Amino acid sequence: MTTPDPRLSINQATIKYAPLAEALQVTADAGITSIGLWRDSVEAASLPEAARLLAGSGLRFSSLCRGGFFTVPEGPARRVAMDDNRRAIEETAQLAAAGAPGSAAVLVMVAGGIPQGSRDLVGARSMVEDALAELAPEAQAAGVRLALEPLHPMYASDRAVISTLGQALDLAAPFAPAVVGVVVDTFHVWWDPELTKQIARAGREDRIASYQVCDWQTPLPADVLLARHYPGDGVIDFAAITADVQEAGYRGDIEVEIFNQEIWDTPPGTAIARTIEGFGSAVSPHLLQAGARR
Numbered sequence: 001m002t003t004p005d006p007r008l009s010i011n012q013a014t015i016k017y018a019p020l021a022e023a024l025q026v027t028a029d030a031g032i033t034s035i036g037l038w039r040d041s042v043e044a045a046s047l048p049e050a051a052r053l054l055a056g057s058g059l060r061f062s063s064l065c066r067g068g069f070f071t072v073p074e075g076p077a078r079r080v081a082m083d084d085n086r087r088a089i090e091e092t093a094q095l096a097a098a099g100a101p102g103s104a105a106v107l108v109m110v111a112g113g114i115p116q117g118s119r120d121l122v123g124a125r126s127m128v129e130d131a132l133a134e135l136a137p138e139a140q141a142a143g144v145r146l147a148l149e150p151l152h153p154m155y156a157s158d159r160a161v162i163s164t165l166g167q168a169l170d171l172a173a174p175f176a177p178a179v180v181g182v183v184v185d186t187f188h189v190w191w192d193p194e195l196t197k198q199i200a201r202a203g204r205e206d207r208i209a210s211y212q213v214c215d216w217q218t219p220l221p222a223d224v225l226l227a228r229h230y231p232g233d234g235v236i237d238f239a240a241i242t243a244d245v246q247e248a249g250y251r252g253d254i255e256v257e258i259f260n261q262e263i264w265d266t267p268p269g270t271a272i273a274r275t276i277e278g279f280g281s282a283v284s285p286h287l288l289q290a291g292a293r294r
Helices: 020-029 039-045 047-057 076-098 121-142 165-172 195-204 238-247 268-282 284-293
Strands: 008-011 034-038 060-068 106-110 145-148 180-185 208-213 254-256
Touching: 008 060, 008 268, 020 034, 020 039, 020 047, 020 268, 034 039, 034 047, 039 047, 039 060, 039 076, 047 076, 060 076, 060 208, 076 106, 076 121, 106 208, 121 145, 121 165, 121 180, 145 165, 145 208, 165 180, 165 195, 180 195, 195 208, 195 238, 208 238, 238 284, 254 268, 268 284
Parallel strands: 008 034, 008 254, 034 060, 060 106, 106 145, 145 180, 180 208, 208 254
Antiparallel strands: none
């Protein structure tokens, strides 16, 4: 097997069907040193058990997915959503403390779509702004960084009214960079003509909390949520984006996060081996090239 890049992190979504203990074991057995976890898997194990398993694995913790879904009008449902985000902040802090040295207390935040029955996109975005103002002090107190993830515009109606890195940076601007950052996910932002400019801005503002990679391949499946592929199997220019992120100063773990039914149906070890191979050929060389230019 190819030796994994030391910055490669497996986002647990890539091996979705593996329970937490198995996900940690198969990741560590492959020689990978970092993992990003999902809250449903942590909940299934219980937070104390998840922290114990993570500590025993020797893996760094690169992020927790996910918080957010803020686009709920004020009322009981919004209070439930905000309380759930408070729990996610606590979970992130505990898991980061349990991970190996170099772990990052990063909570990935997906904004949420347009509220049911509404057409007010601007109003939905203002709900995200209000939610961040409410949660940022609690995240800061817990030592957790909220990481806003812009999603591809095809998800604007149901998952994320924040579609560009520029929009995410504007929302993050009122807060300290250590408290609110952004996620650069190649699947969601590769198409943006402002991407290089906005990655450079994110670097100047010290906002890049996570870099996630996977590929885009056409035709898209009927369920566009499951359209992600191994790095190198599609059309995304990892050379340019990775160099931009590197030049912007990001030096953290790089997660491969894939939603793809065919990949989920393969054994976790097989998916991880293919991930190592794809990352090594599509991403790693450009990390080296970017570093050589400094």
